[in-house]
């Protein structure tokens with residue numbers, strides 16, 4: 139299973155339930171990487187998606203929430219990341235990656251079982267109340283693009299990590 143996120147300086151990934159920047163090139167990257175896969179997200183991340191992107195088109199959407207009464211068109215509910223990764227979600231076609239797409243709590247819960255990270259690094263300092271999980275020495279960097287400049291002026295790059 140893999141995690142994908144975009145982070146500013148100090149690992150900031152969110153502030154008050156939303157992403158404090160607009161980086162269209164990252165949204166295109168996110169869509170390309172997760173296309174046709176299963177995406178697992180926390181309920182807050184589901185709520186943070188613009189209406190027209192709920193569910194994320196062309197992907198199996200699994201939302202983690204302890205609220206047994208929660209339901210949304212186009213989403214499957216799982217009571218925990220564990221269940222989302224083990225239940226029939228995992229019966230996704232072999233070779234299809236399960237992408238954990240946020241937020242902070244779900245990343246932390248999923249990290250221990252991840253073998254791949256796809257991180258968009260932004261050369262941007264913004265205030266935020268949510269940080270990406272720490273990527274420690276167990277991970278090796280599998281790829282890193284050169285720094286690019288978004289049409290919104292933000293410098294960014296795509297970095298991938300792997301571990302056995």
Ligand SMILES: Nc1nc(N)c2c(n1)CN(C(=O)COc1ccccc1N1CCC(C(=O)O)CC1)C2
Pocket residue numbers: 142143144157164165166168169186187188191194195238239240257258
């Ligand atoms: N690197 C990386 N990792 C992540 N986990 C996530 C991202 N970037 C971006 N994310 C968001 O929630 C934010 O998205 C959006 C925010 C505002 C408008 C559109 C969007 N999106 C447009 C494209 C849609 C699609 O993919 O079809 C998804 C929603 C999760």
